[in-house]
Amino acid sequence: xxxxxxxxxxxxxxxxxxxxxxxxxxxxxxxxxxxxxxxxxxxxxxxxxxxxxxxxxxxxxxxxxxxxxxxxxxxxxxxxxxxxxxxxxxxxx
Numbered sequence: 705x706x707x708x709x710x711x712x713x714x715x716x717x718x719x720x721x722x723x724x725x726x727x728x729x730x731x732x733x734x735x736x737x738x739x740x741x742x743x744x745x746x747x748x749x750x751x752x753x754x755x756x757x758x759x760x761x762x763x764x765x766x767x768x769x770x771x772x773x774x775x776x777x778x779x780x781x782x783x784x785x786x787x788x789x790x791x792x793x794x795x796x797x
Contacts, residue, residue, distance in 0.1 A: 725762050727774055729781070730755045736783040737776070746789070756791075763793045770795045 730751040738745045748756060759774055773792035776782050782789065 725765075725768065725772060725774075727759050727762055728755070730758075734783060735776070735781065735786070737786040737789045739787045744787075744789075759791055763791055768793055 733749070733751040733755040735746065735748040735752040735756060738747070746756070762768070763772055763774070770793060773790055776786075776789045776791070778784055778786045778788070
């Protein structure tokens with residue numbers, strides 16, 4: 705997914721992907737993703753949780769195609785040291 709950034713993800717930011725989906729980060733959002741053996745821990749403040757919820761609602765929206773996704777990485781929406789996280793819509797069984 706190619707994204708156009710209007711600023712750093714930790715500020716109030718809108719990211720538009722090639723399909724026209726708009727992902728918005730709440731101001732002061734903090735999201736960290738850690739892999740702990742067979743578990744993944746997503747730790748976030750309230751703004752970060754609202755941001756993730758919003759991203760999931762965008763992907764769940766009417767008309768969003770199967771396979772639409774958003775990559776979150778260390779320095780690109782996630783706190784330093786985080787493992788990457790991909791949010792992807794999959795309507796196939």
